[in-house]
Amino acid sequence: MNLGKISVIGGTGDIGEALVKRFSLQNEVVIGSRDPTKAQDCAQKFSQEVLQSTGKSVQITGAGNTEAASAAEYVILAVPHAFALATAELISPYLSPSSILISPVVPMAKTPQGFVYVPVTSESGSESVAMALSRIVKVPVVAAFHTLPASRLGDVAVTPNFDVLICSDSNSALERVADLVKNTPNLRALTVGGLAMAQVVESLTPLILNVAIKNKLRNLSLKFV
Numbered sequence: 001m002n003l004g005k006i007s008v009i010g011g012t013g014d015i016g017e018a019l020v021k022r023f024s025l026q027n028e029v030v031i032g033s034r035d036p037t038k039a040q041d042c043a044q045k046f047s048q049e050v051l052q053s054t055g056k057s058v059q060i061t062g063a064g065n066t067e068a069a070s071a072a073e074y075v076i077l078a079v080p081h082a083f084a085l086a087t088a089e090l091i092s093p094y095l096s097p098s099s100i101l102i103s104p105v106v107p108m109a110k111t112p113q114g115f116v117y118v119p120v121t122s123e124s125g126s127e128s129v130a131m132a133l134s135r136i137v138k139v140p141v142v143a144a145f146h147t148l149p150a151s152r153l154g155d156v157a158v159t160p161n162f163d164v165l166i167c168s169d170s171n172s173a174l175e176r177v178a179d180l181v182k183n184t185p186n187l188r189a190l191t192v193g194g195l196a197m198a199q200v201v202e203s204l205t206p207l208i209l210n211v212a213i214k215n216k217l218r219n220l221s222l223k224f225v
């Protein structure tokens with residue numbers, strides 16, 4: 001089922017590449033970058049890699065971030081947390097009113113003890129990046145994909161078996177993102193709650209990374225059984 005176009009802002013990066021390749025198997029995908037030429041080069045490269053891995057011709061194009069943001073039903077903000085809010089401010093005027101902004105962004109820091117969650121400081125104390133984004137953009141925000149490891153997700157020759165935790169204050173946006181996840185073989189969407197719950201989900205990524213490092217494991221995710 002084709003659910004409409006998906007744009008990945010920062011689609012040239014690690015999780016961006018993975019999401020672009022995985023979603024291109026079912027949907028048209030636009031890579032957004034600060035540099036349109038870089039986005040177009042990545043689009044060509046990722047399309048060829050998907051073709052080589054699966055034999056499937058896919059539709060991936062590249063554009064500047066604002067053009068990519070205006071082009072899609074689903075806009076995924078796949079940039080490092082330090083730049084997430086400024087990038088959202090930049091693309092916000094270009095988002096179609098019918099689109100959804102999806103945040104996989106994890107605000108975290110590396111300490112000598114390991115990775116720790118560092119929520120966004122706000123007037124009310126601290127909050128998730130997803131909640132902070134919802135104050136910037138006029139479209140519904142959905143927090144999703146935080147616990148998926150880029151390299152396994154992006155290996156389109158295999159079908160990963162991942163749970164995707166999703167949070168939003170908009171039930172219709174939650175349903176649309178759940179449809180996007182379900183449309184991707186072996187990904188399961190699990191609703192956690194409203195954006196007030198996004199802090200809990202965002203804080204799982206440092207946990208996963210610390211377990212991976214301490215136990216010399218790779219490509220870890222969370223699966224609810």
Ligand SMILES: NC(=O)c1ccc[n+]([C@@H]2O[C@H](COP(=O)([O-])OP(=O)(O)OC[C@H]3O[C@@H](n4cnc5c(N)ncnc54)[C@H](OP(=O)(O)O)[C@@H]3O)[C@@H](O)[C@H]2O)c1
Nearest residue numbers: 010012013014015033034078079080081083105106146150
């Ligand atoms: N890596 C993972 O496995 C993973 C998993 C789950 C969630 N996440 C989250 O997803 C987000 C992206 O992670 P990543 O590992 O893919 O990051 P990344 O590879 O370091 O960066 C992604 C993209 O962000 C853009 N970018 C870099 N600096 C920027 C700036 N100053 N302003 C605007 N855009 C900038 C770059 O795209 P252009 O140069 O093309 O503009 C870059 O390719 C993070 O918030 C992370 O917490 C990552």
